[in-house]
Amino acid sequence: MTDCIFCKINAILTPTEFIYKDEEMSAFYDISPKAPVHFMIIPKLHIESMDALTEQHINLIGKMMLKASTLAKEHGLKGYKVKINTGVEGGQEVFHLHIHVLGRSYK
Ligand code: 5GP
Ligand code: ZN
Secondary structure (H helix, E strand, C coil), X not given: CCCCHHHHHHHHCCHHHCCEECCCEEEEECCCCCCCEEEEEEECXXXXXXXXXXXXXXXXXXXXXXXXXXXXXXXXXXXXXXXXXXXXXXXXXXXXXXXXXXXXXXX
């Protein structure tokens, strides 16, 4: 099996541990939350980072951004931050592309 922690998460997390999952992406809570609500959206495909994106990923990344917005609404977030750390100098620790969503729920 791959050494990538997020590929492993995609493979082994039980359905209830995902906030969302389909054939292209999944979403789950960050193990070390930096905000009252902190989840990540990742592609099923192992893409290392923003730097590895090509035109073939445009549809996927668009769907992931839309999912960030949908899940933020479902969490009752009125405002939130969307963050993609890129490269070691950009603070990236896990080299499988992920979109952080950080906010506070007002539900
Ligand atoms: P990065 O710094 O690469 O943008 O973010 C990686 C994030 O993944 C960190 O916020 C870290 O807390 C989270 N993380 C690392 N390992 C795991 C894990 O095994 N499970 C979950 N849910 N989050 C993880
Ligand atoms: Zn991976």
